[in-house]
Amino acid sequence: MTKNSHFKIYLVGGALRDEILSQPVVDRDWVVVGASAQDMQELGYRQVGKDFPVYLHPETHEEYALARTERKISAGHQGFAFDTATSVTLEEDLLRRDLTINAIARDEHGELIDPYNGVKDIHARLLRHVSPAFAEDPLRVLRVARFCAKLKPLNFKVADETMALMKEITQSGELQTLSVERVWSEFQRALTCPDPQPFINTLRECGALQILLPELHALYGVPQRAEFHPEIDCGIHNEMVLRQICKQTDDPVTRFAALCHDLGKATTPSDILPGHHGHEERGADIAEALSKRLRLANEYRQLATLTARYHTHCHRALELKPTSVLKLLGNLDAFRRPERFEQYLKVCDADSRGRKTFENRDYPQADYLRDALRALQSVDTAFVAANAKAQSEDIGEAIRRARLQAIKQFIKKYRNETPD
Ligand code: ATP
Ligand code: MG
Secondary structure (H helix, E strand, C coil), X not given: CCCCCCCEEEEECHHHHHHHCCCCCCCCEEEEECCCHHHHHHCCCEEECCCCCEEECCCCCCEEEECCEXXXXXXXXXXXXEECCCCCCHHHHHHCCCEHHHCCEECCCCCEECCCCHHHHHHHCEXXXXXXXXXXXXXXXXXXXXXXXXXXXXXXEECHHHHHHHHHHHHHCHHHHCCHHHHHHHHHHHHCCCCXXXXXXXXXXXXXXXXXXHHHHCCCXXXXXXXXXXXXXXXXXXXXXXHHHHHHCCCHHHHHHHHHCCHHHHHCCHHHCCXXXXXXXXXXXXXXXXXXXXXXXXXXXHHHHHHHHHHHHHHCHHHCCHHHHHHHHHHCCCCCCHHHHHHHHHHHHHHHHCCCCCCCCCCHHHXXXXXXXXXXXXXXXXXXXXXXXXXXXXXXXXXXXXXXXXXXXHHHHHHHHCCX
């Protein structure tokens, strides 16, 4: 930036917010006041973004946006007309931003410009909208929910007036205009927060969960048998499982699978409640459909459906016959996909501990299946195959038999070593 240029550049948005909160700053956003597109091009900035001009700095590649105002012209997150005239002021640009804590700017002298009292709200731990225009963009519902997850450890909460606007957005029907990519992008970012639960709770509170993730919403209010699930409500159980899986891993794929493991309980016929016979198969179908609807990567879809289908097998692992153990490991493709198998075991463990009074109870099933796989891996299949060939036997069948033998030995040893 040249000294005598007629425009000014300010740091805005999340970087300032996070800096004031002593949180790690990931990316920095800048706003340029008084500049035209031509000014930016002449300085070597590269234009990106098709809806409104955003520029990448020639060296830092950080995002610089021309100050702009916006006017709602049609439904949805993108239904805005923009004005990026050089006369648009910093205050006008900050006014169109979602939350006061995201509407603070800092000039090159380190001076804060904070017309909407964002710093005060940071100290008050409040997520508060800047203006009533907040209600014009449905994406803001998801953003606020994500900020709830990100900032809950710092005790942030949504201001009542903002929650009222989020409910208004939900009722307007505009959430339905959001692309699945947008929904998933916010969901996935929430899933990588140390505690993603506030994301779901906030969406639920404003009614958006039912519209955006109806499969999760439907679990609330569904009962389970109190002897296995003292917490009874399937939605509460899901929350407890999420808490448990988050202690074990920050991998969003595994966390997503944990959220999906019991989706089938929402469609249990009412005459068999509080039992949930068959929820595994139903859940796998729902997890598959949900993953497809959100256009998730295969790893998300596969782990979620496998876990939904087979989590109760894992719970019963110690009672399974050798042939059933072998079949389960085969169905999970544990040989070829040991990392995914590990993710699966983590979800099953979290499912077991995600129950009232079961939190600290051991879950030997996971190690049992880990050891069973190890026993299978120790079978020298090349040797078995060569032997079978020499004796003109069916090779596949010979390997299967050798593996079954290994499982039988493993189970026998386990039972001898483990007191009842
Ligand atoms: P983070 O980068 O941590 O997700 P952020 O607040 O920086 O948080 P960005 O998506 O980088 O989020 O957006 C930068 C700034 O642009 C925000 O701080 C906010 O001021 C504004 N902004 C982004 N999206 C919206 C929106 N949908 N409505 C209003 N303002 C928005
Ligand atoms: Mg940002």
